[in-house]
Amino acid sequence: MLPNPAMKRYNSRMVRLWLVYAAFLLVAIYMFKHQLLSGPVAYGVAVLPAIPIILVFATVGRYLIEESDEYLRMLMVRQTLWASGFALSLATIWGFLESFDLVDHVDAYYIAIVWFLGLGVGAVINRLTLGSTVKC
């Protein structure tokens, strides 16, 4: 199946956002490593790499709005629901393991990484239950 216009825009936005993320992350790491920051500026630069990832989530939402094929939109909605359930469930279990002092604390952005893995889980479930998945 060839990508439709909504998919093409989604892919193009994703590539640009991940490139921006890589650039912002390198800048932030360099500045913190060389201790160039202090005060409120440090908070601003620490949040800098998070901005493109937040926009990645917005891009998924925008794809859902722009996708005119109802079947593809339904597949993507199912994938995102599985991703949310997967990420929030793992966060809950890990959180209780942390509070019982059984595992170390992790940086909260790992939840987002798990969410992206959850999209893959949703794609597999779509494939197994409906026979197809979104190929962005």
Added chain:
Amino acid sequence: MFAAKQSDFTPAQRAHVRRTLWLLLVYAVILPPLVWIRANIPVAGYIPVLMAIVASLPVLGIFASWGRYLSDERDEYHQSLTLRRNAVATNATMGAAVAWGFLQAFGVMPLIETYWVPFVWVVIQGLFGCLTLFSRGEA
């Protein structure tokens, strides 16, 4: 406007509310003894891990109940409202988690338990529901 009668709810919504209340009751019943045992009785091996997983099961059940509600709901309007609320809550929660995660990674904010992320998700869903209720009379 705010006095919701039982007939205001669809059958799927009633089932979801009933499941959620039961799960919250189970959560309230099992969590205090588990926390007490962990704090006062030395348990080793896999038992503390099992205790932590048992404590999280009712919360996981609530997420599953949301999924089942979306599957059971026959009213497409209510289904789309719930999907929209879920999408807003997920985007806002994941955005907050990513921003907080980088603040943690660069050492400017403390590490927190990850169960705060689902907590934020639930709170945002509630806030969004209230906002919609106030603005358009339908949540």
